[in-house]
Amino acid sequence: MFKLFNRIPSISTNQLEKELNNKTVLLDVRTGGEYRQGHISGAKNYPLNKIGQYKNKTNETIYVICQSGMRSKRAAKVLQKKDYQVINVRGGMNQWNGKVRGGKL
Template sequence: MFGLFQKIPSISTKELEGLLTSNITLLDVRTPSEYRGGHIAKAKNVPLNKITTYSNASDKEVYVICQSGMRSKNAAKQLKKMGYQPINVRGGMSQWAGKIRGGK
């Protein structure tokens, strides 16, 4: 059963920064309080414990970020099972050097 070990593609935070000018879907899977503490403007907050409720028919490719990269990897596996093509952001917000915005 090699299906369990499907490789989730990943990119660096630097690569993500270069993609933000295009129309990408970025999911921040941290808790709402972490998200409010500072997030990437384009990111939509879908906490990991709610990831299975995410649905957006128009997006097949979704970028997933968390604080360090562990929760986003977990979320990416769930999203893959749901038919999305997730891309994990390695290092997460702890590696992010770009602009952040606080609040909702």
């Protein structure tokens, strides 16, 4: 079903930290290089330029994060059009205060 002007739900990084668990689907839509510099444990790297190819049979909510929240919002719109339940993480990694894996952030 096509939804016009559908708002993308969003949460803060603090709210995301409370939501994270083993089953949370978290997509990091930054470039591979940015991802390797530091990412949230369990996040899957799926760069924005490839998000249109994303396929997952999950009916779970997908959380989307980038560096500042702009690319993730664009990615969330693409995923929402593909009928995924999506939540954008406002402020992205710039606002994340939790632990990271990989390089220094």
